[in-house]
Amino acid sequence: MNTASGAATLVPHRLSWQELPEQVRAAAESALGAPVVRDVSQSGGFSPGLASRLALSDGRRVFAKAISADQNPRAPRLYRREIEVMRSLPASVPAPRLRWSYDDGKWVMLVLDDVDGAMLATPWRPGQFARVMSALERLADGLTPAPVPAMSIVDDLAENFRSWHAIGADPQLASRLDEWARANLTRLAELESGWASAARGDTLLHADLRADNLLLTDDTVIVVDWPYAVTGAPWVDALLFLPSVAATSDLDPEQAWQDFRPAHAAASGQVNSVLAAVAGDFLYQSLLPAPAGLPTLRAHQREKGMAALAWLRRRIS
Template sequence: MVVASGVRIGWTDLPGHVRAAVEEIIGAPVVSAVSQPGGFSPGTADRVRAADGRRAFVKAVSPAQNERSPVMHRQEARVSAALPAAAPAPELLGCFDDGTWVALVLADVEGRHPATPWRADELDRVLAALAALADRCTPSPISDLRPAAEVLATDLAGWDRVAADPPADLDPWIAAHLGELRALAARGRASLAGDTLVHLDVRADNLLLSDDGRVILVDWPWACRGPAWLDTLLLLINVRLFGGHDTGARLREHARRTGADPADLRGVLAGLGGFFVDAARLPPAPGLPTLRAFQRAQGDAVVAWLRE
């Protein structure tokens, strides 16, 4: 199974003035740094320990690693600074931005990613946490976030792009159902109204399970306002990718709990399938060697789900 990963730089690869700025935010010199695996960023992702024992999580990047990554770090800093205590997210301790390098210093969270393939108990725990997040953060406590319909408008039109320029190896089932898939995705795009705080990138590698029972969501650059059911749909795509669970039954249960129209959920699912299939054929992204393969695997998983 392809996993999310980038070609990371580490703490010692950061320019001296960036490291000094991070140490000023922490309040003491950094004496050790351990790079963390997973996630799609070519920048640092280090758990650091300072001389006085304080700990933090540091993520830093420049355009030299990936042109878009600093933009995402800046957005994550804005979102993290505005997140309420009700949101299960690491506290932002500070941010450094010199126009080239962007560094976020976050509270270090003791925890581990959920196991994949997903364990039933951990899946139940995360589903409950997402339901609690939606309940607590509706209406969205960050009112100036973009609506999900705007954030996903281009992504959910992937089947339109496939229809306009079909690849030679297009799955015959997709080719036979392309009109239906486009119609479903259009419904999905029209169904994204809502005023719930949405993380929009819920996957195993963006979740931490703590020993005290908490579920922590990390990496918030895509946060937006949308329907209360959207994060759970995204999580179930990740569950489907790794196998072992009846994601259809889970999704129907979620629709009943939230009052969502199952046709809306199918529409967004179809739209996301089109995004993954279309994006997987793009050129490799700098610093992210497994991104296209991961998108292809997600596309395969979603299309198989749609076929059912």
């Protein structure tokens, strides 16, 4: 996957190929049938693990990502989830194909197609944004019903999406919210409480769409990094995605939402409930200490949380 242009690197250091343990590198080269002769680390995202385009001695190129709990304790579990999804994604889904995976109990690696594409520019350009929204409509159609087994978003985010309740129970956290959020904590918690029934569905969702998880080719939009894949309502991916657009551009999330075809099947109250849960989750996470190996994550979460909350305020005012 070529991510050399577009979003800036969001981690201070990514592992290089030579920094991986020898046994991991040897296993990969054996499976690929050729040694690695060049490692080009890629920008974008938050993971401190390997995320590199690798050139092989026979001229082939692949994309590899690898991590252990030493870099981030949660990451190996997520990589294992992604392996299961990538093994089963149908060829019709615009995503890189999984060529090989590795898991020795500590280190986890995925080797995927190297996509000849470019990252999206931020601030967002209207033409690129329109292409992505059209691609998300096609993705919702093609992934309903879910073609691969995945847990429900209701189960996966049950704890995350009660964050207004958690903030309301902690006066110290609540004091760090802006004035409007503090004054409306009860209302936000009530809205959030309806998210599960609203978001339930049988569409496979990526659930972590943002500029650095999308690549543009001449004729399509490629969706990368699937460790958070879940099932849910077909409109949820776009709702999770739009706060990141609003946080990095002047594009109007409400207008984009009204133009998004799957959104027409969602009642306004359902949308508000899920959007409240999204805003609460991002803002709650942003108030916590930075996780190991991800020093820039909290600022990113705050930006998206504030954008989601501003959008929600417009909808319920």
